[in-house]
Amino acid sequence: MTKITIPIGPQHPALKEPLSFLLTVEGEQILDSALRIGYVHRGLERICQNRNYVQNVHVVERVCGICSHIHTTTYCQGVEALLGLQVPPRALYLRTLLCELERIHSHLLWLGVLAEYIGFTTIFMYAWRDREIVLDIMEELSGGRVAHAANVIGGVSIDADEAHVASILDRLDVLERQIKLFLDLIRRERSFQARTRGVGHLSAEQIRRYCVVGPAARASGVDVDLRRDAPYAAYKWLNFQVITAEEGDVWARTMVRVLETIESLHMCRQLLTELPAGPLTVRAPRRVPPGEVVSRTEAPRGELIYYIRSDGSDRPARVKIRTPTLTTLITLHDQLAGVHTADVPVVLAGVDLCIACADR
Amino acid sequence: MHWEAILQALRETFPAETIEAQAGLIDETFIALPPDGIHLAVQVLIERFDLRHLSTITSQDTGGEIELLYHFWGGRGLTLRTSLPREKPHIATLTDLIPGAAFYEREVSEMLGVTFDGFPDPYPLLLPDDWDGQPPLRQEESND
Amino acid sequence: MTEWLSVLFALLVFPGFGFLLACALAFQWIDRRVEARLQGRVGPPWFQPLADLIKLLAKEDVLPVGANEIACAALPMVSLAAVLTAALYIPVGGWVARTFEGDLIVVLFLLSIPALAYFLAGWLSVSVYSVVGGSRSLLQFFSYEVPFLMALSGPAILSGSWSISRIAAQQSQAVWLALVQPLGFLLALVGLIGKLKRSPFDIPKAKSEIVAGPLTEFSGRKLALWHLTMHIQMVVGIFLLVNLFLGGSDVGVTIPGVLIFGIKALFILLMLSVASALYARLRIDQLANIGWRVLAPLALAQMLATIWIGGG
Numbered sequence: 170m171t172k173i174t175i176p177i178g179p180q181h182p183a184l185k186e187p188l189s190f191l192l193t194v195e196g197e198q199i200l201d202s203a204l205r206i207g208y209v210h211r212g213l214e215r216i217c218q219n220r221n222y223v224q225n226v227h228v229v230e231r232v233c234g235i236c237s238h239i240h241t242t243t244y245c246q247g248v249e250a251l252l253g254l255q256v257p258p259r260a261l262y263l264r265t266l267l268c269e270l271e272r273i274h275s276h277l278l279w280l281g282v283l284a285e286y287i288g289f290t291t292i293f294m295y296a297w298r299d300r301e302i303v304l305d306i307m308e309e310l311s312g313g314r315v316a317h318a319a320n321v322i323g324g325v326s327i328d329a330d331e332a333h334v335a336s337i338l339d340r341l342d343v344l345e346r347q348i349k350l351f352l353d354l355i356r357r358e359r360s361f362q363a364r365t366r367g368v369g370h371l372s373a374e375q376i377r378r379y380c381v382v383g384p385a386a387r388a389s390g391v392d393v394d395l396r397r398d399a400p401y402a403a404y405k406w407l408n409f410q411v412i413t414a415e416e417g418d419v420w421a422r423t424m425v426r427v428l429e430t431i432e433s434l435h436m437c438r439q440l441l442t443e444l445p446a447g448p449l450t451v452r453a454p455r456r457v458p459p460g461e462v463v464s465r466t467e468a469p470r471g472e473l474i475y476y477i478r479s480d481g482s483d484r485p486a487r488v489k490i491r492t493p494t495l496t497t498l499i500t501l502h503d504q505l506a507g508v509h510t511a512d513v514p515v516v517l518a519g520v521d522l523c524i525a526c527a528d529r
Numbered sequence: 530m531h532w533e534a535i536l537q538a539l540r541e542t543f544p545a546e547t548i549e550a551q552a553g554l555i556d557e558t559f560i561a562l563p564p565d566g567i568h569l570a571v572q573v574l575i576e577r578f579d580l581r582h583l584s585t586i587t588s589q590d591t592g593g594e595i596e597l598l599y600h601f602w603g604g605r606g607l608t609l610r611t612s613l614p615r616e617k618p619h620i621a622t623l624t625d626l627i628p629g630a631a632f633y634e635r636e637v638s639e640m641l642g643v644t645f646d647g648f649p650d651p652y653p654l655l656l657p658d659d660w661d662g663q664p665p666l667r668q669e670e671s672n673d
Numbered sequence: 674m675t676e677w678l679s680v681l682f683a684l685l686v687f688p689g690f691g692f693l694l695a696c697a698l699a700f701q702w703i704d705r706r707v708e709a710r711l712q713g714r715v716g717p718p719w720f721q722p723l724a725d726l727i728k729l730l731a732k733e734d735v736l737p738v739g740a741n742e743i744a745c746a747a748l749p750m751v752s753l754a755a756v757l758t759a760a761l762y763i764p765v766g767g768w769v770a771r772t773f774e775g776d777l778i779v780v781l782f783l784l785s786i787p788a789l790a791y792f793l794a795g796w797l798s799v800s801v802y803s804v805v806g807g808s809r810s811l812l813q814f815f816s817y818e819v820p821f822l823m824a825l826s827g828p829a830i831l832s833g834s835w836s837i838s839r840i841a842a843q844q845s846q847a848v849w850l851a852l853v854q855p856l857g858f859l860l861a862l863v864g865l866i867g868k869l870k871r872s873p874f875d876i877p878k879a880k881s882e883i884v885a886g887p888l889t890e891f892s893g894r895k896l897a898l899w900h901l902t903m904h905i906q907m908v909v910g911i912f913l914l915v916n917l918f919l920g921g922s923d924v925g926v927t928i929p930g931v932l933i934f935g936i937k938a939l940f941i942l943l944m945l946s947v948a949s950a951l952y953a954r955l956r957i958d959q960l961a962n963i964g965w966r967v968l969a970p971l972a973l974a975q976m977l978a979t980i981w982i983g984g985g
Contacts, residue, residue: 175801183881197805197957207655215665250554286881288872288954294712360873360953380583380629393582398604399556463557463606465584474600476587491585491600491633499632510805511956514881528655 172200175510179208183286183514186524190501194510202505206498210528217488222248222322222457225485229475230316232490233526235275238267239468241320244488246401247464247477248322251457258403259447260324265403266440267307267319267327268466269433273344274303275469276426276433279521280351283423286514287364292354299347302340309333324450334441345434352427355420365420369504369516372417379500383471383493385520388425389417395467402466406443409436419519426521455483468493470521492526532558532605535578542566542573557606559598564611567599568621571609574601575626583623586633588641590615590668595641599623619644640666683761687768693760697904698722700911700942707946722904726897734893741797745891748794749898752787756906759783763912764838766922766931775835780913781822787902788814788868791877794899795887806886809957810877813867816964817874821864823972827857827979828917837913841921849920857975858918860968862941865910866948867960869903873952876960911941 177183177190187208193201213232217225229244230237242264249256256264277300284292304314311317311327319327329337355361371381376389386393394411396404412428414421461478471493480486497520504516532550540548543566551559562570574580580603587598595618599609613620622645623630634645635654642664645651653660683689701722709716736745762769762776788810795807828850832840844850850858867874878886888899915921915937922930955963 173801173804175805182884194805197809207653207657210655212665246555284953288875288879288881289952290872291712291950294714298713358953360955363955363959364953377581378628380581380627401555460554461559462554463600463608464555465602465606472584472602474584476585476598476600478589486591487587487589489585489587489589495585495632496629499629509956509958511876511879511882 177513188524197510199505199508199510202502204501206524207528209525213529214488214490217485221483226320232529233523234315235278235523236271236469237316238271238319239466239473242268243464243466243473243475245320245322247462247475250462251460251479252453254323254451254453256324257448258445260449261403262440262444263325263327264320266437267317269436270303270307272433272469273430274300276430279426283518286518289361299344302344306337321450323453328449338441341434341437348430355423355427362420364515365423367418368512369419369519370417371500375503381496381500384422384425385497387413388421390415395465395472399465407436407439419515422519470494470523490529494523494527498527538573538577539570542569557608559608559610561610564613564620567609567611571623571626581627583627583630586637588637590641592668595643619646621646622648624648640664690757693905693908696908700908701904703942704946707943708950711950729897730894732893734895737799737890739799740890744797746895748790749895749902752790753898753902755783755786756902756909760909762837764841764916764921765912766934769838772836772838777829777835777837787906791887798890800890802883802889803887806877806883810887812957812961813876816961817864817867820860820968820972823976824857824860824864825917827854827975830979837916841916844920850918860972861914862944869907869910871945872949873954874960875954876957879954911938914941
């Protein structure tokens, strides 16, 4: 059979964000793939150097259109450490609450995308419909569905009173019922399994070689989760389990993510019922003393790391952002080798790409 | 992770250097090493401590030199720090030990013009193919 | 003169183009609406399929450089003509334009022309997505066609006739063949989904994989004709199954035949809509596996059993 080259991207129906693949295909089998990213590189790291610390909160919020809150959390946490600020517990709880809501929103969004890629539009519609519950809650809390602007250096700018907490708790119950439905479906629906089992397999050894993080690593049996390993914000006060699976394929990643969503719901309940009273912010000075800090958090897609260096002025001398998607992109070459062209979208969906994150 | 043991092992590996651990603000330890010692140090970390999760490589132009920071993670953060001259900076690649370092090295190389010796495919990662300006994260020459 | 008028009427109005077009638009709307309701959506208003068609007809018609323009213009017309011709032999509400002993075979032949044209369209329109989609559509054709044909031959063997009208008429006196051959009916439905390239067998045009498959490079009038072909093919396929398995219009019952026929057709349409909402798209190798390892043996067993019983 002759070899042909199939371009996937920069624009393609399967891609929500621009990235480019050149697939060398023989019949329906993929022999080789060449990846190119950078189509949405906005130079945010450089922009951060030209803005002051307060403005940068809003700059880093624009790194990602799905997990915007975790970026500001990581950034603020780093700057707060440089300033030596003690953030009040109520602020940490609210911050963590939004982190977990965002994880639910991100995972449900991902489930919908995966379902659409395998032609299962019903799950896609259901997942995105139920995701609206989370988006509504986040909008009520912060005024924004995706970009919340909830974090400020030294605390949060949002608050929830008791009536609001009760209403959120009610809706989380509805959401949990829906997610259990998805879980049941993923476990039992055979056409779903036919498309996801054994596809995009990564062994634990490959995960370690490529330094992969997040749900993709956990689905291959690598038990890493910074929420437990290096508890930040309010995680040290929460009870939760880290979900892992052994299979390492797209199906395992689906299971890990959906189970994580339920775990996140439990965390949200704990956060809301145990919400301590107290102030929401502490005053932060404009100028940051010289120093450097490495701030790590667990974004929905895995370990997010910020390196911030201050030279004593009101602007950072360097902000380095490494998003979790960058670690999974590198595994795509291995995952795509030998698969069927029909499985390309499934493999791409399986690693939960966020190209805007990776390009910054 | 035995941080003291790691420090001890690095001191044994580089007897000529004075190796000091500097505590970071959030669970992070910084260790400064000469540029030609990074590869060997990472080899020690992997072989003796199975510390192979490279979170990323931060590169920065401090004005006088190019600084590279290799952020590792193994239950706590460990950052290896090294400095390169601004003129023709180059350092040995880590991709033979940690294949996952490839994207980070490509990014450092395009953003600050650092050459990674022995890197298999040094194409730009984020910048356009026809980029011909100076590496964008370098401080402007006029600032010197 | 009246002879000519009746031919023209049959060709253009009933059961020809006009009637089929109306059915195609209505069925498409019902299908979209049902699927939308199943997925928790509202679905389009009733005129949406017509609006889509008119919009496409008015759009600019572009083909890439290097595509075979004559073939690309001819293929959708040929397939539309084939589907429309097939419709002439299928009784609707007890009324049929043409019939002869063996028209079932002609109809099946005519209905397979669009599949081949679809493959050729992919092959001749120079896009890699089209080529991959075209080769997939051919593979799919071989997977569903054999069980589909064997399943449809069941009613013919049982009735001892290869005329669709006669098979339908015989059932009005006896029992529906779907009750005699539930397996055959099911296989025919699955085959029909494959033939119509509907989800979960929309493999040749899988949007997230190969954009629009063979039709990626088509636009404007040509694309409108392709869509029309697909939708009329759905109508014809459903009518065929109603006649072969559900007893057509049950001549002799007091309720008007057209009404009964319509209800039965809607029932099959509903099954198609539900099937497309319930499953994920399969991979082409998985479909080939199912086609040859499951559907074909089942259809063969069904056919042999039919011959055994029907002949004995």
